[in-house]
Amino acid sequence: MPVLFENMLFSDWRTTQKDGRWLDVFILRISPFASLPPVEYALGMYRLASVLIRKRPNAALWVQVESPGRWYLETMRSVLRWKGKLPIAVTAPSSLAKPDLFDFHVLPYWEAKRPCEPVRIKNEPLPFTNLSLACLQTLGRIDCGTLPEIASLAGLSTIQAQAGLDALEQAGLVAHLVQHDKKEPVIIWRLKREGLSLVLRSWGIPKDVSFGRRKEMALSDPAGEHRRISRLWPGWLRSAWPHAQVWTGWSEAGLPGLLLTPDGLAWGSLGGRETLFWLEVESGHSSREEIRRKIRRRFVLAAEYAREKKIGLVFALLGRTWVCEASRPAFVDVPPHVAVTLGDWRNENHLPFTEWGRVEW
Numbered sequence: 001m002p003v004l005f006e007n008m009l010f011s012d013w014r015t016t017q018k019d020g021r022w023l024d025v026f027i028l029r030i031s032p033f034a035s036l037p038p039v040e041y042a043l044g045m046y047r048l049a050s051v052l053i054r055k056r057p058n059a060a061l062w063v064q065v066e067s068p069g070r071w072y073l074e075t076m077r078s079v080l081r082w083k084g085k086l087p088i089a090v091t092a093p094s095s096l097a098k099p100d101l102f103d104f105h106v107l108p109y110w111e112a113k114r115p116c117e118p119v120r121i122k123n124e125p126l127p128f129t130n131l132s133l134a135c136l137q138t139l140g141r142i143d144c145g146t147l148p149e150i151a152s153l154a155g156l157s158t159i160q161a162q163a164g165l166d167a168l169e170q171a172g173l174v175a176h177l178v179q180h181d182k183k184e185p186v187i188i189w190r191l192k193r194e195g196l197s198l199v200l201r202s203w204g205i206p207k208d209v210s211f212g213r214r215k216e217m218a219l220s221d222p223a224g225e226h227r228r229i230s231r232l233w234p235g236w237l238r239s240a241w242p243h244a245q246v247w248t249g250w251s252e253a254g255l256p257g258l259l260l261t262p263d264g265l266a267w268g269s270l271g272g273r274e275t276l277f278w279l280e281v282e283s284g285h286s287s288r289e290e291i292r293r294k295i296r297r298r299f300v301l302a303a304e305y306a307r308e309k310k311i312g313l314v315f316a317l318l319g320r321t322w323v324c325e326a327s328r329p330a331f332v333d334v335p336p337h338v339a340v341t342l343g344d345w346r347n348e349n350h351l352p353f354t355e356w357g358r359v360e361w
Contacts, residue, residue, distance in 0.1 A: 152235030233264030
């Protein structure tokens with residue numbers, strides 16, 4: 001049963017005794033399908049734990065992630081291990097009274113007295129459907145976007161996303177405006193302040209906790225083709241490769257230990273292997289040699305990251321035809337856990353099929 005402590009809502013609370021001392025554990029169950037990449041979600045959990053422990057110094061936070069693969073959960077662990085300082089455990093869902101102490105990078109404090117039990121409350125679901133929640137959480141990360149962009153990142157069809165957004169607008173949580181500065185009018189959906197409060201609640205973040213890292217990394221032209229394609233990547237991949245399982249995806253999501261950021265990143269399974277689908281969007285504003293060097297560097301780093309994490313990697317490049325031709329020499333010595341595909345960014349929802357260890361374009 002959920003518990004409320006101060007203004008923080010948790011999935012559960014447990015305590016356990018050992019050698020006359022007590023452990024004070026607050027539990028939050030989260031989903032990797034809530035539109036937040038693992039790095040950003042881990043940083044949000046760190047902010048939550050900071051507030052919790054400031055108000056209840058001997059408490060510990062136990063984050064339980066229901067994940068179809070191991071990469072998301074392990075990435076959250078690595079981020080929190082790097083942050084250090086706070087007793088936070090990240091595991092799969094569990095009915096045990098406490099996580100294994102090895103799940104904590106910083107060991108929790110054992111109290112001499114049994115900690116006071118927080119207030120237990122009735123579980124009240126958010127006042128809209130899962131379709132609307134998926135759209136709201138997507139806007140919680142990108143702030144504003146078009147219908148196709150929101151549908152792609154939310155893992156919905158455009159019909160489903162439209163229904164979800166209409167319900168959110170009726171509830172006063174989002175609004176839309178029409179941009180007339182392009183060849184055809186474009187409808188842009190944006191998140192309102194009331195919607196942001198509910199998004200934070202759905203992520204387990206108190207509304208008065210600063211969480212600027214929820215937003216996508218603004219490394220590309222915010223209004224340009226580069227960002228549009230980055231946001232369309234999960235939906236593009238689902239349409240082009242029906243044989244692949246695409247669990248979720250994000251635009252411009254950082255990865256721990258890497259100084260570069262993929263333009264788009266999807267997470268799923270290909271041929272039974274847990275896989276990251278890494279997208280680079282190349283506009284072609286550099287020379288052929290500069291493009292080749294840039295793509296080669298990114299390809300090598302991405303392949304090494306996947307090797308270290310023991311997962312598959314599909315490295316995709318979308319750009320103009322001449323850009324793909326210029327980049328082709330960058331892909332030599334393709335490892336057996338990597339597949340490469342190059343496509344025309346004007347040919348939406350199409351991507352050449354490829355295999356492990358091969359390059360197709």
